[in-house]
Amino acid sequence: MSDYITLLDQVRHCRLCADQLPQGPRPVLQLHPSARxxxxxxxxxRKVHASGIAFDDASGARLRDWLGLDATQFYDPTLVAILPMGFCYPGSGPHGDLxxxxxxxxxWRVPLLQQLPKLQLTLLLGQHALAWHLPAAGNITQAVRNWQAGWPHILPLPHPSxxxxxxxxxxxxxxxxVLPVxxxxxxxLLGTS
Known part of the structure; x- marks a missing residue:
């Protein structure tokens, strides 16, 4: 248990790319070894950077609806781990966030994933998560259309933005x-209903 707490503390104090972040580092993630x-x-x-709470925005509201979870369930780290591909707000570009x-x-990704021994389902939100976890899956539309390929352990999803x-x-x-399944x-998995 102490290994994961130490690792989380290290991530929360990370400054690896501080010079490239327009609003400075503020890592946002959620992790517990019991998460499934x-x-x-x-x-x-930008909004999540300000609050420090993952998916504290319209994307999160839609994602919770897709999952059939309320906020209490969603933000329970013993049930749900939230590990974005980047932990800090990268800034905005001409077509949205960078x-x-x-x-x-x-x-950080491999050491953090090693802290999830009870993991049973991974949801890949958007192209960057898809490229890291399933690099041969193609674009997000192709991967989501072929959602049964990794089911019931991995599921590509469009970003809920x-x-x-x-x-x-x-x-x-x-x-x-896809959503009913x-x-x-x-x-x-989570014993919710």
Missing amino acids: LLIAGQAPG PPRPECAAH PRNNLWLQRNPWFAAE LRQRVQQ
């Missing part, structure tokens, strides 16, 4: 086919 569900996201946005800083995954509303409208099969699996 892992959310592998992109990187915190990609996650690569230093996080290169330095409101920026993906058009994707969701163009792909109604996602809500009809995902909710059922989450209920089985």
Whole structure:
């Protein structure tokens, strides 16, 4: 138990890419060795950077709905681990937030994942998480269409950001086919209903 606490403390005090972060480092993650569900996201946005709470935004509200979890369940680290590809807000670019800083995954991802012995389902939110966990899966639409390939242990998902509303409208099969199965699996894993 102390290894994971020490590691979390090290991550929370990380300054690997401090010089490249427009608002400075503020690592946001959630981890406990008992977690059975892992959310592998992109990187915190501006609002999450300000609050220090993962998915404390419209993306989080949609994600909790997709999972059928309330905030208490979602933010219970003994149930849900949240490890984005980048732990700090990377800043914004011409088309939204910049990609996650690569230093996080290169330095921290493997040691953190090793702290999750009870993990049974990993959700890959967006292209950056998909590229790290399933590099041969193709683009996010292809991977989500082929969602059964890694089921029931790994599931690629579009990012729940409101920026993906058009994707969701163009792909109604996602809500009809994938979300009911995902909710059922989450209920089985976490004992929620």
